[in-house]
Amino acid sequence: MGNDSFCYKDNIVLELGLSSSMVENNSTNTTKRPCSSLNFDPSLTLTLSGDRDHDHGLTKKKPARDHGGLYRQDSVSVGSSLISVASVCVKREREVKSGESEKVISTTSDQVEEQDDNSVNDRKKLRLTKAQSALLEEAFKQHSTLNPQKQKQELARELKLRPRQVEVWFQNRRARTKLKQTEVDCEYLKKCCEALKEENTRLHKELQELKSLKLPAQQRYMKLPAATLTTCPSCEGVGDTTSSANTRRPFTMAQKPHFFNPFSNPSSAAC
């Protein structure tokens, strides 16, 4: 019965509002979302790690870029080419240039000062105060992304944090939200899967019962009222809607009103 879950895969996708093209998009298109990842559509994007790179046909080992300013490589060998990154401003440097340095944002926060003193490998983790968290949460509720740089700067000033910290907080917050949503979706899919298994078992039973009737195949088919027929989502075979199955189902069946005779198509019997 290894086929059971596979059998109804498309239906799960349908129920979650994920068309195959959407799935494709999710895995290949990483374009910026306009905003508000808060409003997650009920889609589940479970991709294997490294999918994106795979999709783009890239193998790993690009020049190491340093966003955090921990270290900097002058050059890195990639295949046969030597890519110089000496001219690449690391992100921290960019921020400094764009006025995001700690000095620009004057702060009385001991936490920040303490952190500034830290050596490269000795990062100290600050704990945001409740007030800071609350303010950030509020900002996140309004916009899950820091769209204009100005917003980041303002928030940082207001919170007496560095813009980089605000940025990181938003990134982590988005990640947490997404993770939570994924868990919810996972649970939902599990339930769907269970329901589908039950449904499949029930259909199998019904099929066996029908087969066990000692009527000629053609006659059996003719006896089924058209109104009671529906399509099997996986193989587009025929099922019986008179049972309570439809009311129990937490999902909708594929919208392909394509009836055909399961008895003249042996492969459908395996569904």
Added chain:
DNA sequence: AGGAGGTGGCCTGTTACGTCA
């Protein structure tokens, strides 16, 4: 027009620290 390089923003995964049971 279009390719290259720079920049900023975001995502995902990981690391490491602080807290608490």
Added chain:
DNA sequence: TGTGACGTAACAGGCCACCTC
């Protein structure tokens, strides 16, 4: 007091869009 689990700030490395040259 030591410790493991957990939450999360910070980081690393990657991609993409946009801009400028």
